[in-house]
Amino acid sequence: MQQTPSVGRVVHYVSHGTPVRPDGTQEFPRACRAAIVTEVDPADPSRVGLAVLNPTGQFFHPLAAGGCVLDEAPEGARDGGSWHWPERA
Numbered sequence: 001m002q003q004t005p006s007v008g009r010v011v012h013y014v015s016h017g018t019p020v021r022p023d024g025t026q027e028f029p030r031a032c033r034a035a036i037v038t039e040v041d042p043a044d045p046s047r048v049g050l051a052v053l054n055p056t057g058q059f060f061h062p063l064a065a066g067g068c069v070l071d072e073a074p075e076g077a078r079d080g081g082s083w084h085w086p087e088r089a
């Protein structure tokens with residue numbers, strides 16, 4: 001059953017990674033980052049505002065700037081800039 005996000009829940013944000021080089025490699029690939037839900041779009045609860053905690057800094061994705069959209073694709077196939085529930089360890 002799909003959970004509904006709510007303010008204060010911890011989710012994963014998918015970082016964009018650095019641009020892909022001509023040879024197909026990336027200096028930093030996409031990665032799951034810890035994020036806290038700061039807002040939930042009442043019209044579309046799959047869209048949330050996030051406070052993203054990177055290892056070396058934090059940044060914010062408010063709904064006013066578009067927020068972040070849920071991406072339920074398998075690990076490795078999710079879009080950068082999306083969020084998902086943390087994988088089971």
Ligand SMILES: [Zn+2]
Binds near residue numbers: 033084086087
């Ligand atoms: Zn993840």
